[in-house]
Amino acid sequence: MSPYVYYISTLVVFFFIFAISTWGLNLQFGTAGILNFTYITFFAIGGYFTGVSMLGRPDALSNMRYILGLSLPFPIALLIGATAAGILGLLVGLVALRRLRSDYLAIVTVSVGAIVYDFVNVNTAVFNGADGIAGVPFPFNDSLNLDPNTYTFFYVGLAGLFALVLGILAARIYNSPLGRTLRAIREDADVASAFGKDSYRFRMIVMVVGCIYAGIAGGLLVGFISAFNTGGWTVGETFLLYAALLVGGRGNNWGALLGAFLVPVLFQEATRFLPVIPGHPELIPAIRNMIVGGLLIAVLWIRPEGILPERKAKFHGVYTPKRKAALKVD
């Protein structure tokens, strides 16, 4: 089989995983206006807990240390990963969402991210530190027994199924009265509470749901690459997802999908084909960041709402205008 097909299907898997992440971020930031600057932490927690739930008990030979080691099948492990991300989201929300000011939330999330990152990175005895975990069994492959190339196709289907279901659910939330209330809170939380909406409770709900999206995406990634370490969840990764959402169009799930394709997949991957200049190994990643940053600035400059901006709510089949407007107000 052509290596390109293998490469493309790998990218498709990444695309689905990024799409799920960006939808979760869109629920939090695009819909409810929650500035979660450590979104990737929830992705990482989901990935880590999924991984360690699938791995067997740590043994001396592999020289890896981690908690759990339950040898659980992937669906249950993913559930544990998603739950862990949701619980952490709840805890962060308890601290950060009490105050309505979004800058307060942003600072709390940045701090939480730094604390969790350092805690895991330094704590080699419990989390294996920066080395992370490796050798996570491929989901379902103990019964499927596929070769690596064919397995990638299977995973395209698996991740695609998750993306489809989570995409539909995200769209339903956005279009529901809940989504409307969340957008009202985003626009003006004081007004929302003046109309009886408990901003704290609503923001907490979407905080947890968004973090569960991140956790599922993380779990899917760990299942696919069978390894995970702290190097993959730096602040820059959160920025990449924000860039995806802002470029694609915040408050629009199709925009989030487009952003997930353009930023982390197309622009990140395309730069991998740049010729490496000998002696400057850091140059390509730096250029990659510059290109993403440049794209973000260009979009914010030319089309600040994103390529697919938030759309006006439609109420199909609901309009039954009985009277014409009699009054004209200036």
Place this chain on the structure above:
Amino acid sequence: MTDDSTTSGPILEVENLAYSFGGLKAVNGSTFTINRGGINALIGPNGAGKTTLINVVAGALRAEAGTVRFNGTYITGWQSHRIALQGLIRTFQISRELGGMTVLENMLVPPPQQSGENIFNAMFRPGIGHRQDKVLVERALEQLDDFGLYDSRDQYARNLSGGQKRLLELARGVMAEPKLMILDEPFAGINPALVELLEGHLQKLRGLGITFVMVEHNLNVVERICDHVVVMAEGRTLAAGKLSELRRNEEVITAYLGGALTVHPGDTSASALDVKHIERAEPILKVTDLTAGYSKVPVIQEVDLQAEPGKVVAVVGPNGAGKSTMLKAMFGMLRNSSGDVNLAGIDIARWPAFRIARNGMAYVPQVINVFPSLSVYENLEMGGYTLKAGRQERVAEVLEIFPDLKAAGAKKGGNLSGGQRNMLGMARALMLNPKVVLLDEPTAGLSPTYTSIVWEQIHRVASLGTAVVVVEQNVDLAIHHADWVYVLVAGRNRLEGPASVVGREDLPSIFLGGAPPDNLAADIGRGQGGII
């Protein structure tokens, strides 16, 4: 809208309510009762604590003392969303439309008990939300039609005009099925046609059983539509009753004029209209036909004003008269302005503020921004930043005028008292040796002792040959200290003259309304209403 069997009796009982910002007691033992089924007004001069009171009652701020009882339930200290669910809905002083949502969506947020707001229903049973929306959309469209907003239903709310936003504010509130609506200045900044329209809506909604309490400065509107008026001043409720009775209440008059008048009102032996013929010195500042505002609706209209070197000119008027707006317009801070502003022979109208400052006019705003981490001395240096030479010398000169500041020279700006801050603001404005100084309420919030000190300084500044224009809330002080007084009402010159002449006018009735019917009609035509 209310399904209560009780149609009379109190709906809102406020007792001894208190709230303070730092040391300032904004609401200080306010007590009043609102009965079911009427349109009630909450009036009072600037800084009386009306908006703070609303915020405490509606749960946006937490009461420090006292109780609020709504519909028989004590709601003191409840969070605002809980209070709203009881049926007490408030609007905001500045329209707070949900700008990024359509007008129709704005209408669909308030209805209580929407099952579609439940996360599981939203994700797994979307039909529930859709079915409920269908009913709500019908209701919302009918309401929008009533309010003349039907054609704008699919517009983003931020694109509505100022008047439409005010209508939406009210229409949206009705969607929340309120028993009591508290409106914070619903008529502020809207045009005359809309005043009438809004009045009609309020009357109609009252008929549906909603009780209203509205903060309102426009006493003509209050006169026309309110059954019961509560007067607040300095955080307390002064009096309550019918407006016609309250107009004769000594305490109310005193509160509105900022202090008891030492001259006798009603003696109009020298009509203020004659003063046009009084000879005045050659003005350094001459304002003609100045019209300005923040949006398309002008706040001040065709205002005239003159100031002579070495004289103090005071501008007084009820709140909302446009006094501060006039100063800002003169100083080039408002974009929508027309008319002439002549400073020492040069027309400076519509110049940017920095150019006006360089040409010899200084402006000291009501809230003075001093650099808190810089000393008094350094703050003054900042005021003389554009001086090319002799900055130190000028600081010394200015400090000679303000002995109090000289004593506090090394103190940090952040540690100054309110009065010292006001002085520093004035002193800083003098750094560039202006020909004209505009002062916006330099004595607001100061103790009587410090007020007289500030006025002493104002006289000293004038005695150096500067023309001083002071906006003053306290009419008695203005008459006492100024050479010439302008009375501004509803954005227009109402009367002017030497302080002694203006002092003999019937100022209480100018400030509190009760003008003859022909005047009233003219006032309505202006949109702001005659008074306040």
